[in-house]
Amino acid sequence: MPLSVPPDSTLGPLSPTDPQRMFRRWWKRLPPARQDRVATLAPLLSVLLFLAAIITAFWYLRNEEHERELESVKRDTEIAQQQIRLRLIENQEQLVRMAREVVTRAIDQDEFLGQAVSFARERPEVVSLAWIGADQTVRQRHLSPNHPGELLRLAEPPPLPNFVGPLVPTATALQAGGEPAWAFAAARDLRQPVYSRPFEGTGALMVFQVHVPLIDRSAFAGTLVAEYAVESLLRYFVPPEVTRRHAISLIDGTDRVLASSVSREPGSSGQRNSFVQEVALAPSGNGLVVRGEGWRTSIGLIGNTLFWMVVALSALTVWMLLGTWRHMHRRSQMQTALISETNFRRAMENSMLTGMRAMDIEGRISYVNPAFCAMTGFAEHELIGRRPPFPYWPPDRTEENTRLLQQELQGRSPAGGVEIRIMRKEGSMFDARMYVSPLIDARGHQSGWMTSMTNITEAKRIRDQLSASHERFTTVLEGLEAAVSVLSVAQGDLLFANRSYRLWFGADSQGHTLLAGSAENLSVLREADESVDSFGGLPAREITEAAGDAREVFIEPMQKWFDVRARYVQWTDGRLAQMLIATDITSRRHAEEQAAHQAEKAQVTSRLVTMGEMASSVAHELNQPLTAITNYCNGMVSRVKNDAIEKPDLIAALEKTARQAQRAGQIIHRIRAFVKRSEPQRQPARARDIVEDAVELAGIEVRRRNVHIRTYVAQRLPELRVDPILIEQVLLNLLKNAAEAIDNAQLPPSRRHIELRVVPRYAQDEGGVIEFSVTDNGPGVKDEAMARLYEAFFSTKADGLGIGLSLCRSIIESHRGRIRAENLYNGTVVSGCRFAFTLPVELPPTVIEGATEAAAAAVNRTAPAVPASSLTENA
Numbered sequence: 001m002p003l004s005v006p007p008d009s010t011l012g013p014l015s016p017t018d019p020q021r022m023f024r025r026w027w028k029r030l031p032p033a034r035q036d037r038v039a040t041l042a043p044l045l046s047v048l049l050f051l052a053a054i055i056t057a058f059w060y061l062r063n064e065e066h067e068r069e070l071e072s073v074k075r076d077t078e079i080a081q082q083q084i085r086l087r088l089i090e091n092q093e094q095l096v097r098m099a100r101e102v103v104t105r106a107i108d109q110d111e112f113l114g115q116a117v118s119f120a121r122e123r124p125e126v127v128s129l130a131w132i133g134a135d136q137t138v139r140q141r142h143l144s145p146n147h148p149g150e151l152l153r154l155a156e157p158p159p160l161p162n163f164v165g166p167l168v169p170t171a172t173a174l175q176a177g178g179e180p181a182w183a184f185a186a187a188r189d190l191r192q193p194v195y196s197r198p199f200e201g202t203g204a205l206m207v208f209q210v211h212v213p214l215i216d217r218s219a220f221a222g223t224l225v226a227e228y229a230v231e232s233l234l235r236y237f238v239p240p241e242v243t244r245r246h247a248i249s250l251i252d253g254t255d256r257v258l259a260s261s262v263s264r265e266p267g268s269s270g271q272r273n274s275f276v277q278e279v280a281l282a283p284s285g286n287g288l289v290v291r292g293e294g295w296r297t298s299i300g301l302i303g304n305t306l307f308w309m310v311v312a313l314s315a316l317t318v319w320m321l322l323g324t325w326r327h328m329h330r331r332s333q334m335q336t337a338l339i340s341e342t343n344f345r346r347a348m349e350n351s352m353l354t355g356m357r358a359m360d361i362e363g364r365i366s367y368v369n370p371a372f373c374a375m376t377g378f379a380e381h382e383l384i385g386r387r388p389p390f391p392y393w394p395p396d397r398t399e400e401n402t403r404l405l406q407q408e409l410q411g412r413s414p415a416g417g418v419e420i421r422i423m424r425k426e427g428s429m430f431d432a433r434m435y436v437s438p439l440i441d442a443r444g445h446q447s448g449w450m451t452s453m454t455n456i457t458e459a460k461r462i463r464d465q466l467s468a469s470h471e472r473f474t475t476v477l478e479g480l481e482a483a484v485s486v487l488s489v490a491q492g493d494l495l496f497a498n499r500s501y502r503l504w505f506g507a508d509s510q511g512h513t514l515l516a517g518s519a520e521n522l523s524v525l526r527e528a529d530e531s532v533d534s535f536g537g538l539p540a541r542e543i544t545e546a547a548g549d550a551r552e553v554f555i556e557p558m559q560k561w562f563d564v565r566a567r568y569v570q571w572t573d574g575r576l577a578q579m580l581i582a583t584d585i586t587s588r589r590h591a592e593e594q595a596a597h598q599a600e601k602a603q604v605t606s607r608l609v610t611m612g613e614m615a616s617s618v619a620h621e622l623n624q625p626l627t628a629i630t631n632y633c634n635g636m637v638s639r640v641k642n643d644a645i646e647k648p649d650l651i652a653a654l655e656k657t658a659r660q661a662q663r664a665g666q667i668i669h670r671i672r673a674f675v676k677r678s679e680p681q682r683q684p685a686r687a688r689d690i691v692e693d694a695v696e697l698a699g700i701e702v703r704r705r706n707v708h709i710r711t712y713v714a715q716r717l718p719e720l721r722v723d724p725i726l727i728e729q730v731l732l733n734l735l736k737n738a739a740e741a742i743d744n745a746q747l748p749p750s751r752r753h754i755e756l757r758v759v760p761r762y763a764q765d766e767g768g769v770i771e772f773s774v775t776d777n778g779p780g781v782k783d784e785a786m787a788r789l790y791e792a793f794f795s796t797k798a799d800g801l802g803i804g805l806s807l808c809r810s811i812i813e814s815h816r817g818r819i820r821a822e823n824l825y826n827g828t829v830v831s832g833c834r835f836a837f838t839l840p841v842e843l844p845p846t847v848i849e850g851a852t853e854a855a856a857a858a859v860n861r862t863a864p865a866v867p868a869s870s871l872t873e874n875a
């Protein structure tokens with residue numbers, strides 16, 4: 001029955017008359033561990049107390065019995081002593097009577113014998129009776145036939161005259177101090193009966209004597225001596241019930257046992273297991289003591305079977321209690337573990353977001369966890385005990401849900417769970433997935449079903465979205481003109497290929513390998529782990545270069561060019577894979593090739609055009625040496641004819657002629673070299689040589705226009721790697737444009753010059769370059785023309801073709817250089833125009849800076865009209 005303890009506030013102070021309530025309260029306040037301990041120790045304590053009580057009881061009873069035994073021994077000893085004493089007193093009285101008769105009546109010896117015989121007959125304890133005169137002579141005596149020793153003595157003739165043996169001491173014997181003599185003397189002196197101390201009589205019989213003095217008119221007339229056998233006294237006068245109970249013995253003053261009722265030598269008095277009681281045998285006063293000895297009839301505590309049984313049972317109880325305690329301890333440990341396990345599971349259950357519902361075999365809800373309640377919006381008490389249809393079933397799906405429940409109860413639910421629709425209490429719906437597993441009770445029987453439920457609305461939405469996006473993704477990929485393929489690096493499997501890939505290369509990885517360029521690339525990746533970055537297993541080299549890794553690959557069998565972009569990706573299963581996107585660029589490639597071809601043709605054509613334009617100038621240029629040659633030749637011919645020429649003059653004239661011919665040849669050679677159609681080819685070239693050739697060629701045209709070219713080429717320029725003819729063509733074009741601008745502006749002769757400068761430079765965005773610049777003092781480029789300068793066929797000149805600058809730019813850009821144009825200003829007025837192009841070189845920045853400063857200084861010297869800042873602004 002559970003205890004109902006009222007709260008402390010209402011209880012008030014406890015009355016001492018209510019110990020039970022106090023105990024209950026104390027008990028309830030104990031922590032469970034202490035309760036267990038108390039519950040275990042209390043029985044143990046009571047068993048020990050019981051054992052102690054039993055021991056005490058045993059001890060008490062044993063003491064009681066000892067007391068009783070001792071009392072009994074005492075009484076029996078007293079009885080024995082009393083009996084013997086009474087007998088001795090009676091005998092003594094008889095003897096005293098006899099002694100008086102002997103004295104008063106003066107009976108003779110025969111009468112005495114008769115009396116003695118009757119006396120001895122009735123008294124078996126008496127060994128002999130004698131009348132001894134004052135002179136210690138035996139007057140008469142009687143030996144009792146009751147004693148064997150006596151019989152022995154009867155058989156032989158009584159040595160009367162010598163009767164001073166041990167029985168009756170002679171004077172000598174008395175003098176010698178024997179017991180009878182001592183008694184005789186004492187009786188004579190004291191005038192009253194005296195008992196001798198026991199001594200060994202005839203036949204080793206222990207005897208003692210009583211001497212009754214014969215007083216005849218106050219004169220000592222001898223004694224009557226009765227000799228008692230100690231043994232007989234004991235045998236005849238101690239009642240048999242006494243001897244049956246206890247050992248009664250007679251001992252003398254020296255503790256010697258003279259006679260005993262038991263055959264055992266009871267010498268060992270004071271033994272642990274015996275009680276001894278000694279009483280002096282009055283009235284003898286001769287040191288005879290009656291000793292009663294009793295044996296412990298109760299066995300000692302240690303020997304008591306009952307006691308040992310109690311001890312054994314107590315020990316058994318204690319042992320069993322300890323066993324029970326250990327068992328309880330184990331059980332409580334298990335219980336603690338069970339409680340913590342239960343708490344753990346409950347906490348887990350309560351904390352998880354999965355709804356849990358248990359049903360019994362009939363489909364009645366027996367348990368729901370908080371998550372289930374939170375999901376459905378129903379409280380626990382609204383669900384527990386409910387039978388289908390459950391309140392969270394949407395009304396329009398009752399039939400379907402009933403079918404699913406039947407399936408669930410029959411254990412046929414799919415392992416992957418079923419999708420159902422749940423209606424919350426407030427009416428809203430959500431999708432859930434339910435998993436069912438059998439509920440097994442402690443006995444191993446199935447007691448119902450456990451269902452877990454997760455809300456999959458979000459998951460479903462994401463899944464739908466994912467599949468939609470996947471569809472979009474595949475649609476896009478499949479629709480791509482480019483071939484997309486993914487190959488696993490380790491196994492070489494084709495993991496993905498889109499429609500274009502399949503169309504071009506089929507469904508195997510052959511195409512991928514072809515596009516990847518070298519199959520070794522992949523195999524190297526497969527084998528050499530050190531080339532693989534530890535991050536994500538991607539190859540370290542490829543990660544950094546991946547972005548810019550666009551290759552143009554020609555696939556021989558298909559006769560197609562592809563722009564291939566490769567990337568390393570981590571495939572969905574974590575494998576390292578290579579993705580290739582190959583775009584068919586065959587047509588672009590063709591167009592490019594054609595364009596390049598045409599550009600080349602255009603360059604050649606342009607050079608031819610330039611030469612065509614320069615034809616008159618060239619003719620004029622050639623005319624001079626040819627005229628000179630003609631003049632020299634004519635002069636020499638006439639002088640030779642007249643023999644008016646000396647040999648040295650002739651040689652000098654011939655040499656002059658040859659020089660002129662050489663000059664003409666050089667011009668022709670330059671022009672031929674310039675216009676000769678050749679494949680563009682890069683080669684090591686010095687800027688100075690290029691400039692020289694260009695200025696030489698341009699000079700032909702420029703001179704015709706009265707324009708002067710100033711050239712400055714910086715010292716120690718690094719070597720270029722260019723096609724010198726093409727660079728020469730660019731320079732020629734710029735110089736020609738500048739000369740035309742000056743000529744068209746009809747500038748005065750002082751301003752008719754062009755400045756050509758070649759300096760090294762270091763630009764942040766370009767690195768080390770050599771800059772070629774052509775500066776003129778012309779009218780500059782109009783703003784609207786500036787934007788269209790490099791357009792093909794853009795020209796402001798009436799007879800201009802407008803392809804010069806366009807070609808210049810394509811040539812410079814094909815050499816990875818840049819070309820730019822700018823107007824120069826003198827205040828707000830345009831004072832000229834500057835065209836500059838750069839060609840990349842390898843050179844250290846210090847060289848460039850030093851050279852730039854030197855160049856700037858040189859420019860300042862030669863062209864003071866041009867502000868230094870505008871020239872060096874890019875340095």
Ligand code: ADP
Pocket residue numbers: 733737738741776778779780781785789794795796797799800801802803804805806833
């Ligand atoms: P063309 O010389 O045949 O006209 P270009 O392409 O060489 O073709 O030049 C295009 C235009 O650029 C020229 O028509 C001219 O207007 C302008 N131009 C070129 N160089 C200069 C210059 N140094 N000064 C002024 N204008 C120039």
